[in-house]
Amino acid sequence: CLIQPDDVTLTATFPLPTHQLEVQLNVSGIYFIGGIRLCLRGPGIINGSSTLQTLDTCTLLFTTNETLARTSTVSMSLIKVINQTSPLQIGGTTIYSGRWAPTIGGISISDSLVYEQDGEYLRYVSERTTFTVTISEQPFFLQNDQQPIIRTSELAFHTLFCFHNEEINE
Numbered sequence: 001c002l003i004q005p006d007d008v009t010l011t012a013t014f015p016l017p018t019h020q021l022e023v024q025l026n027v028s029g030i031y032f033i034g035g036i037r038l039c040l041r042g043p044g045i046i047n048g049s050s051t052l053q054t055l056d057t058c059t060l061l062f063t064t065n066e067t068l069a070r071t072s073t074v075s076m077s078l079i080k081v082i083n084q085t086s087p088l089q090i091g092g093t094t095i096y097s098g099r100w101a102p103t104i105g106g107i108s109i110s111d112s113l114v115y116e117q118d119g120e121y122l123r124y125v126s127e128r129t130t131f132t133v134t135i136s137e138q139p140f141f142l143q144n145d146q147q148p149i150i151r152t153s154e155l156a157f158h159t160l161f162c163f164h165n166e167e168i169n170e
Helices: 112-118 152-169
Strands: 021-028 035-042 045-047 050-052 055-062 068-085 095-110 128-146
Touching: 035 068, 035 095, 055 068, 055 095
Parallel strands: 050 095, 068 128
Antiparallel strands: 021 128, 035 055, 045 050, 068 095
16 A cells, blocks of 8 residues: 555555455545545556457546445456457468456445435544455457458459459450
């Protein structure tokens, strides 16, 4: 954890060992937490004709005119997106690239219910705020197939054929 120079921003960074996990952050002390910025970052990898794109995405989670609830939860799903690009030459190498597409759902960060049940002042007495993020990987993937409209050899054939037809017609 790192407290920023403004003395009001806390940054916590840690590696995620798997794509399916639950992370719980506990902030001890009487703090008014207005929002949280949730980021996922991962390196890109190139392996021959396959590329995994760099993951670098952030989402700001907050509720207008409220602090975060004493216990806030967010669910995040990771979906694989695979692009398959066929070669221009017959027998050429097919190129694959992939990326993760995170989607956020199941957000429960509002303190309005606690406010209604416990009253205006009781909600600020909490000495700890718990923020839980559940990350899961979807069992399916999205695949985009990209193929050339015409291959190089076909283009050469059509060009020669059209050129030859023009000579005959003249």
